[in-house]
Amino acid sequence: MRHIFIINPSAGRKNSAHKLLERVDAVFSPGEYEAAYTAGEGDARALAERAVALGEPVRLYACGGDGTLNEVVNAAAGRDWAAVTNVPMGTGNDFLRVFGPEGRGRFTDLAALRDGPQAGVDLMDCNGLLGLDVVCAGVDARVAAEVHRFKRLPVVGGSLAYILSLVAEVAKGITRPMTVDMGPIHYSGPVAILCVCNGRYYGGGFCPVPEAQPDDGVLDMLLVGDIGRLAFGRYVGRYAAGRYRECPELIQAWHGDAVTFSAGEKITVVVDGEVLRDTSFTLRLSEKKVNFFYPRDVFWRESSQTANNLVGAVSENGR
Incomplete structure (x- = not known):
């Protein structure tokens, strides 16, 4: 060996x-x-x-x-x-x-x-790039894509860097227009968060689907649509702690093997820390x-x- x-x-x-x-x-x-x-x-x-x-x-x-x-x-x-x-x-x-x-x-x-x-x-498999943990495509992805700027600051560790990046991105606006198809769910409109979990954690400690298992052949998907800054502040703690079932009026969940999403402008997508940008994505459970x-x-x-x-x-x- x-x-x-x-x-x-x-x-x-x-x-x-x-x-x-x-x-x-x-x-x-x-x-x-x-x-x-x-x-x-x-x-x-x-x-x-x-x-x-x-x-x-x-x-x-x-x-x-x-x-x-x-x-x-x-x-x-x-x-x-x-x-x-x-x-x-x-x-x-x-x-x-x-x-x-x-x-x-x-x-x-x-x-x-x-x-x-x-x-x-x-x-x-996200447009050809493989990931084993979490794929995100919303304000969470934009936060992750920019977090390196804050990690360079003195005495700023991983979790604090994510918090600072989150504050900066929320100030710019939470949602972006997107069309999402996952199972029977077809959504077109403002999207705050689109998260697909094979693992459980991302963003320095967020655990949106705590029951996710990386070997069960199922991808766990959460979609947060239109939401303002004040409501986002109220709900983000529950989302981060995996309490999505408490928010059916806000969070749509699907457990399956594929999701597609697109927009008129490029979407920032993060696959296990790797950043992709395109106008259309297909994410599916890989055969590998x-x-x-x-x-x-x-x-x-x-x-x-x-x-x-x-x-x-x-x-x-x-x-």
């Missing part, structure tokens, strides 16, 4: 990459692993593609944030001999939150990762899966977050 560490040296604090390699050396024997550094956008995917091209069993460690993980996932998708994990070095690492409140911290244990189990995870490995003592179906938030039976469409 080969172990390949794909490291984004710009993620995390100064010297994070050097300290990571010290930990790798303490766990892995010489010759048991390889390390490669990214220098820019697309490098993580290219490095991962070279690693899987041999067709031999390999474990890929995406060392960075959500963007680094997304690139490695796109390279390994559909390759049965390859498995992916995320060693958190970024400010987000939202997919790891699906493993529970302590889950993100467990992914810093390299020995637990090396010997951990793996499971197939569903993927979303990716193997994801993790510490043996955590699993998304057993996370305490799921147990705490799953309220009652879900009546919508196969749930």
